[in-house]
Amino acid sequence: MKRAIFIAFVIVGALVFLLACDKSTDPDPEPETFDPPTNLTYLTYQDSVKLAWNASPDAGDDGFAGYLVYRNDNLGFAGMTEEQLAGLSPMLVTDVNATMVGLASSIKHFFAVRAIKVEGDDTTLSSLSNAVDTSPTIWFSDTIWEVEGGAEALSAIDFRNQRVLPMTGANLTFIDIYLGVDESNDLALKSPRLFPGWAEGGRETYIKLLGVPEEGKGLATYNTPGTVGTTEMVILGQPQRIYAIKAGSNYGKLYLVSFVGGAPPTRGIYFEAAFQDVEDYARF
Secondary structure, eight states: OOOHHHHHHHHHHEEEEHHHHHHEEEEEEEOOOOOOEEEEEEEEEEEEEEEEEEETTTTTTTTTEEEEEEEEEEEOOOOHHHHHHTOOOOEEESSSSSEEESSOOOSEEEEEEEEEEEEEEEEEOOOOOOOEOOOEEEEEEEEEEEEGTTTTTTEETTTTTEEEEEGGGTTTTTOOEEEEEEEOOOEEEEGGGSSTTOOTTSSEEEEEEEEEOOOTTGGGSOOOOSSSTTTTEEOOOOOOOOOEEEEEEEEEEEEEEEEEEOSSSEEEEEEEEEOOOOOOOOOO
């Protein structure tokens, strides 16, 4: 009898040991994860930024609730905790684009997106998408005339103050660019330093042709003009072209909408322009 009890005890002990060993070799269940949205891009407008991204591969799964759009002014998202990210009050959207409105043009704005699932009381967040940064620009439009038209001709642009000016010494410190001519009498956008007598006092401005704007996007078409390929004079060819302007420490863009006026010296251009208020910042 005692032998039978001993054998039963050994068998039970062995089973308990085997079960414990088996449990210890089982991998811990992985927490639920899913893929983030990708390829976050932006278009910059007057006081808003339009964001667009590629959908998460898990979009459409049970519990998929959409995307959280994060904005952090002047700073990116590296090293931020979940509590800090939540403190940014992200915007929930169900589409793969969002327009952020009412943004200040004087500071940089950083954006990122992540996907969200909600199942009962459980919420699961993907990792963040790539981050982008930009800042709204100040838009304006007007007409300027070739400077050869006379001293009173409104031939120059003051981007910072969104106005056109005559080429006079009183306006020397305000003028960013003017409409002049080249050796062949073709209309050209020119740096104030090229105006006769202004080499020492005129603003240092660089210009380059960006190209034809995309339909419906206008000045928002090119969002990183940069300085590669710039020069102090660009001859104007066809209308419906966008030019990058680097005047002093600020960037701008000029959209040549149409030529106006008649024969020299009464030719001009109607333009739309964007001014980047953040200094030395080309992402717009």
